[in-house]
Amino acid sequence: MSVEPSPAVTAVQANLIMIQQRIKQASLIAQRDPNEVKLLAVSKTKPAELVRQCHQLGQRHFGENYLQDALEKIEALQDLDDIEWHFIGPLQSNKTKAVAENFDWCETLDRRKIAQRLHDQRPANKPPLNVLLQINISREPQKSGLLVEQVEDFAAWLVGLTNLNWRGLMCIPEATDDRDRLAEQLQTMQTLQQSLRQIYPQLDTLSMGMSADMALAIQYGSSEVRIGTDIFGARA
Numbered sequence: 449m450s451v452e453p454s455p456a457v458t459a460v461q462a463n464l465i466m467i468q469q470r471i472k473q474a475s476l477i478a479q480r481d482p483n484e485v486k487l488l489a490v491s492k493t494k495p496a497e498l499v500r501q502c503h504q505l506g507q508r509h510f511g512e513n514y515l516q517d518a519l520e521k522i523e524a525l526q527d528l529d530d531i532e533w534h535f536i537g538p539l540q541s542n543k544t545k546a547v548a549e550n551f552d553w554c555e556t557l558d559r560r561k562i563a564q565r566l567h568d569q570r571p572a573n574k575p576p577l578n579v580l581l582q583i584n585i586s587r588e589p590q591k592s593g594l595l596v597e598q599v600e601d602f603a604a605w606l607v608g609l610t611n612l613n614w615r616g617l618m619c620i621p622e623a624t625d626d627r628d629r630l631a632e633q634l635q636t637m638q639t640l641q642q643s644l645r646q647i648y649p650q651l652d653t654l655s656m657g658m659s660a661d662m663a664l665a666i667q668y669g670s671s672e673v674r675i676g677t678d679i680f681g682a683r684a
């Protein structure tokens with residue numbers, strides 16, 4: 449008689465549980481409801497099997513940067529029908545069709561041409577694609593994203609695209625050890641989100657905070673932290 453091995457918690461599952469506890473802790477310190485902070489598990493470059501392990505523990509949202517890598521995983525995990533895939537990488541025109549057809553979210557929108565293509569290419573049998581506007585909050589010239597003063601015009605145009613569901617803002621702040629500088633950028637994001645919500649009350653997502661700045665981002669109102677390394681380990 450064969451005996452099923454007792455389900456041991458894998459290393460990735462243990463990391464996931466630890467991150468969930470850190471989110472809870474940071475939320476309580478910030479006097480926020482931990483349920484308001486969603487965890488996006490950034491699985492880029494990691495195998496489908498590790499995504500499946502996270503799914504077994506109830507994790508539903510996964511972030512991917514590289515289209516080909518992502519499409520293989522989406523295909524391999526088609527049996528998990530409640531999984532939500534977020535595209536969080538830079539997006540060129542020749543890749544919009546695959547994103548529109550295979551993802552639930554695109555978090556890096558910052559150009560009208562790309563938004564128009566995602567709208568045109570979203571299949572009619574799918575709900576509108578959830579999108580976030582990426583903000584270049586550190587105003588670094590080489591970085592993607594809209595500048596704060598460009599957002600209002602872009603938003604007014606974007607809401608006309610009915611196959612897209614604009615949910616909020618995303619940023620990758622400056623890579624700096626200067627906590628005050630970082631806090632200033634996160635706070636600017638929070639203020640921008642709050643002022644946009646006066647006009648667009650449907651905005652419910654502020655995606656900021658990665659492995660290194662998660663707690664600070666939660667303090668400044670993040671509703672979605674994007675964590676890769678601390679769940680899946682370092683990338684090659």
Ligand SMILES: *Cc1c(COP(=O)(O)O)cnc(C)c1O
Nearest residue numbers: 490536658659674675676677678
């Ligand atoms: C890779 C990546 C992350 C995750 O970063 P870690 O430092 O591995 O937690 C988050 N957001 C974006 C946009 C990324 O590209």
